[in-house]
Amino acid sequence: xxxxxxxxxxxxxxxxxxxxxxxxxxxxxxxxxxxxxxxxxxxxxxxxxxxxxxxxxxxxxxxxxxxxxxxxxxxxxxxxxxxxxxxxxxxxxxxxxxxxxxxxxxxxxxxxxxxxxxxxxxxxxxxxxx
Numbered sequence: 001x002x003x004x005x006x007x008x009x010x011x012x013x014x015x016x017x018x019x020x021x022x023x024x025x026x027x028x029x030x031x032x033x034x035x036x037x038x039x040x041x042x043x044x045x046x047x048x049x050x051x052x053x054x055x056x057x058x059x060x061x062x063x064x065x066x067x068x069x070x071x072x073x074x075x076x077x078x079x080x081x082x083x084x085x086x087x088x089x090x091x092x093x094x095x096x097x098x099x100x101x102x103x104x105x106x107x108x109x110x111x112x113x114x115x116x117x118x119x120x121x122x123x124x125x126x127x128x129x130x
Contacts, residue, residue: 026098033085041103042096053107054085061086
């Protein structure tokens with residue numbers, strides 16, 4: 001089997017799994033996180049369910065610092081199985097394994113204040129978000 005065939009088979013498998021779970025593919029999820037705030041529900045490694053409002057919208061992220069390896073310009077992909085995101089309530093970068101995601105929901109811009117409470121005081125203006 002060639003590398004191209006292997007990549008195609010892996011892509012088909014991930015698309016099928018995402019469809020069966022009713023969630024976007026990892027690529028679609030990361031693209032949406034760059035434009036929206038989402039609540040991602042996933043199972044932690046200890047089996048507990050976690051709901052995490054998160055995003056990758058640039059205006060939500062802290063300024064990049066040379067001494068901080070997980071800031072805006074350096075959000076690195078630890079592996080293709082892990083998603084590194086900005087957790088808006090924790091105000092820090094967090095990660096989760098894509099294969100443990102059970103649900104994703106876009107949080108409506110008009111709903112930020114209600115859903116995110118105290119976080120909103122330091123969040124960008126709704127009109128500033130692209």
